[in-house]
Amino acid sequence: MPAGKVLRFDGIKGRGLITPEEGGAAITVHANDLQGDKYMFRPGAAVSYDIEHGDHGSKAVNVRLLDGDSPAILYALPGEMRDEESTSGDVLSMDEFIQEVTELIIRSMSTLSAEQIMELRTHLARFARSHKWIQE
Incomplete structure (x- = not known):
């Protein structure tokens, strides 16, 4: 089973790219082919996947995060613990904040x-801007 890392994933559009561990061109992935919560598929996350060949080229399917290499909690607010060693949350760009909040609202x-x-x-x-949780 091939492995790689998420190069990018747009949760709003529901598609992204994975760079194969063995090298070569990035392979496309669609939200419908992700196993688990799509918000966990962030750039740099290690994944395994199957390859499906179709009329529009190859794509990754059955995409799963590799155990022990999943990203930290993504919706931690500043001041919340992201993991046992961290003491602060992310400061996001406005675009990242809007995307994260939109996905959270839609799921909730x-x-x-x-x-x-x-x-x-x-x-x-x-509100987030007033607390400096967003990079301007």
Whole structure:
């Protein structure tokens, strides 16, 4: 079974790229082919996968995080413990914050309308900016 690292993954668009451990061109991956929560598939995360060949080229399927190499908690707020050795959370760019918050809202409150999600996101971003949780 091939292994590699997540090069990038856009949770909003539901697609990304994996760089194979053995080298070669990056391989595409779609959110439907991820095993587990898609928010855990962050750049640098080690994964294993199968390869499926189709009309549009090859893609990674059955993509799984490798044990012991999963990223730290992604939604830790500044001041929360990310793991036993850390004492602070991430400071995100505005784009990263918006993406993370949007995914969290959709997973937590899937019945909200797009307008409600956008309004909630705006208020959360304003709050996060006031606490300097976002890089400007």
